[in-house]
Amino acid sequence: MKIFLFRLVALMAVLMLPVALVGQVESGSIVGTVKDATGAVIAGATITVRNVSTGAQRTAQSGGVGQYNITGLPVGTY
Numbered sequence: 732m733k734i735f736l737f738r739l740v741a742l743m744a745v746l747m748l749p750v751a752l753v754g755q756v757e758s759g760s761i762v763g764t765v766k767d768a769t770g771a772v773i774a775g776a777t778i779t780v781r782n783v784s785t786g787a788q789r790t791a792q793s794g795g796v797g798q799y800n801i802t803g804l805p806v807g808t809y
Contacts, residue, residue: 760802761809765793772797783808 765776776793784807793799
């Protein structure tokens with residue numbers, strides 16, 4: 732009985748492994764809104780993000796209501 736229980740638990744662990752691996756991400760995004768000191772949005776602002784480890788940079792322009800979205804960023808600290 733103990734061997735059967737051990738095998739059952741081991742089988743369940745192996746079957747659940749792919750579920751845990753799905754949660755691993757390879758890229759991310761940074762989104763936000765550019766505002767001035769009074770809280771008014773700033774359209775057309777240039778946003779630059781830099782990866783602290785690699786120094787790689789990406790830029791974007793804020794939209795009509797100050798929003799920006801930089802996607803496809805490799806995992807890291809920006």
